[in-house]
Amino acid sequence: MSSVSLQQLSKHYRLGSVDVPALSGIDLDIRPERFTVLSGPSGSGKTTLLNLIGCIDRPDSGTLTVAGVNVLALKDDALADFRARHIGFIFQNFNLIPVLTAFENIEYPLQLTGVAAAERKRRVNELLAAVGLADRAKNLPGQLSGGQRQRVAIARALATNPALVMADEPTANLDSHTGAAILELMRNLQRERRMSFVFSSHDPNVLAMADDAVFIRDGRITATEQRTPEPAA
Amino acid sequence: MNAFSLALRNLLRNRRRSLTTLLAMLIGVSAILLFGGYSRNIDLGLETGFVRGSGHLQLQHRDYFLYGTGNPAAYGIADYARIIDVLERDPVLAPMLTVVTPRLSLGGIAGNFTAGVSRTVFGEGVDVAGQNALQQWNDYGFPVAAQTSPLTGSAPDAAVIGTGVARVLQLCEALQVKNCPAAQATAHDAALGAAAPDDIAALSAQEAGQAGTQSPTRIELLAANAHGAPNVAGLTVIKAEAMGVKELDDMAVTLHLRQAQQLVYGQDAPKVTAIVLQLRHSSQMPAAKARLAELLAGPQAGAKTPALGGTPLEVHDFATLNPQYGQITGMFAAILGFIAILIGGIVLFTVSNTMSMAVVERTVEIGTLRALGLRRGGIRRLFVCEGLLLGALGAALGVLVALGLAWVINHSGLTWLPPGNVDPVPLTVRVWGEPAMILKTAIGLMLVAALSAWWPARRAARLAIVDALRHV
Known part of the structure; x- marks a missing residue:
């Protein structure tokens, strides 16, 4: 069963009086528990596709099923709740809440989903240790390096044990050494926790780590690659 | 992390702007309370004068x-x-x-x-x-x-x-x-x-x-x-x-x-x-x-x-026997109401401006919170809480300043000659001991501040997530 299934998904943007197609007739199945990379040049539509899969944007037409749920049928509040429980986000610019400490940033999605305080504390400490920031729990984002911030963002994305983690060029704002370490961390966590990670990236290092690769150009899928076999039934 | 704790931290992010907004509210609350205290003093002074002169009630022939x-x-x-x-x-x-x-x-x-x-x-x-x-x-x-x-x-x-x-x-x-x-x-x-x-x-x-x-x-x-x-x-x-x-x-x-x-x-x-x-x-x-x-x-x-x-008797109270009592207290109430409306308007626009700037500055953050699963109502609550908190802080500081200024005025030895009086009376401002006036002013200001924050909060909540995340 697919983690994400898209059929004839289209999205247009309006620029003044001009209708600009961002995605046209996308059909795609994303396998569960895989490290999937959406790759393509700038303006190809990979971020738009990532946003649609992440349920933070709506298509003009087509169907979209995430974790078995027809998300296009959900109203705004229900969709927000769905994101809180089933989807984690890692952003290019980390997007941590600047007034919250590392601990509180990771804890925030757990609060949204109503997890009890003791369980929150246990999970956050476990995640801080997993990303190597156990000693930075009380630091505000402004007191952390870029790599450390992205580690906090990764921990935040994993906090609710989501079915799907979306990452939009997560290493683009990091130096190559830190970027490689972050990629390694995400790859390990994805395997350990058996989650589906979907990246958008044109970084060859990211592409090299992918289980599955989806190539996009001019709003259309030009090729897909499944580099690892289906797990045994 | 509850909404008020988060709101407080957000207010502390831009201390200068928050302080400027607080100062406007502080001055507004103090002005309302001091004039209210002065007006209250006149009301009670008039009442005391009339009650001393003609009692509370009079029984008269019909x-x-x-x-x-x-x-x-x-x-x-x-x-x-x-x-x-x-x-x-x-x-x-x-x-x-x-x-x-x-x-x-x-x-x-x-x-x-x-x-x-x-x-x-x-x-x-x-x-x-x-x-x-x-x-x-x-x-x-x-x-x-x-x-x-x-x-x-x-x-x-x-x-x-x-x-x-x-x-x-x-x-x-x-x-x-x-x-x-x-x-x-x-x-x-x-x-x-x-x-x-x-x-x-x-x-x-x-x-x-x-x-x-x-x-x-x-x-x-x-x-x-x-x-x-x-x-x-x-x-x-x-x-x-x-x-x-x-x-x-x-x-x-x-x-x-x-x-x-x-x-x-x-x-x-x-x-x-x-x-x-x-x-x-x-x-x-x-x-x-x-x-x-x-x-x-x-x-x-x-x-x-x-x-x-x-x-064949009927009862009249001092306000009926002395119509000027109602006229004077009514006049001061109207002036106080006018001042309160003016100050409320100033607070409304000050807080609204502060919150609008906060929404613009934190657009990406709003997009992030929405992506993480915070509902539109949560975004609205966040900004309204900030407005409410600003209002509460402004009201609390304003009350303290008004109490201090009232104490100074009451101990300054200033006198004034009320209408109908022969001898000057001490100029006093009755703020302490008027909990109803203080409470009404403070709650009124908090409501105005919350109302001021509501419109920018609504705008923030309606932002499209992808547009907010793209905001520069």
């Missing part, structure tokens, strides 16, 4: 209030002593009462026939002990000593007149009234009025003869008695008092109740035109009125105290 001033004698309360006794013994009323005292109003002509001058006056016969007891009322703790009536311990024929009466009757020198210029010679006759008619002069001469040696402050007070016939009382003026209002200065004559009753009723049974009731607290007026209405309606079944059923 229709006296509307028609009786032209002929007070016709509206006398005959068995007033029994009525006072009933009131003072009533188990419901008695615990509320501090003073019950009779009063007789009369109209007449006061003449200094030695000087050949006279003028129309409005006389009031008072029970001096009752009058002094009325003056003791100070439920709001004003730093002004109770005044003792000049008639205290005086002879039965003693009287106190307004300075205007003294001026016209040429008694200023004898009574040592300051700022009392003599009338111009050319306008003398017109100013002093016509000479007394012969029969009145004869009555005056008779009175003067009875009084023995003529005092330099001796006047005669002519009034119609209960049967419509003229009667004259000889009075010795012991003091001329400034009343604060020229119309009163030019008309007032206060004399002993017994003297006034002899003038109006002669050998008939004495009457009064009002029974003045002073209560311990003004808040007891509705209960006292209700009880009086019961007593006036007639005896209750099984009642232990006799009622006043059948007595």
